Amino acid sequence: MTQPLIGRHDPRGGIWSRVKDADGRIHDGAWRTAIATLQHVGIHAHCGGLLTPHEPDVQRHVTFYPAFCVQCGAEVMQRVAKPRKPKKGAKA
Numbered sequence: 001m002t003q004p005l006i007g008r009h010d011p012r013g014g015i016w017s018r019v020k021d022a023d024g025r026i027h028d029g030a031w032r033t034a035i036a037t038l039q040h041v042g043i044h045a046h047c048g049g050l051l052t053p054h055e056p057d058v059q060r061h062v063t064f065y066p067a068f069c070v071q072c073g074a075e076v077m078q079r080v081a082k083p084r085k086p087k088k089g090a091k092a
């Protein structure tokens with residue numbers, strides 16, 4: 001990655017678009033890649049510190065993407081609701 005750590009972010013802070021999809025939701029693959037390659041995923045809006053991504057927590061309908069500010073330690077949680085998709089198989 002040759003992208004600078006700071007540059008393509010919302011000036012108000014937040015998660016960078018490079019880990020989001022076209023709809024502005026967290027892109028699961030990009031998020032996991034960021035974890036694996038030790039990249040930051042955004043800027044903490046409160047203090048301007050870089051956000052370090054952690055493993056997504058998958059619930060039934062929502063996936064939570066936690067990130068921690070390297071500067072103040074605050075947790076910033078992104079949540080993505082799964083789009084409804086047809087059930088596979090016949091598990092009841």
Ligand SMILES: [Zn+2]
Nearest residue numbers: 044047069072
């Ligand atoms: Zn912070």
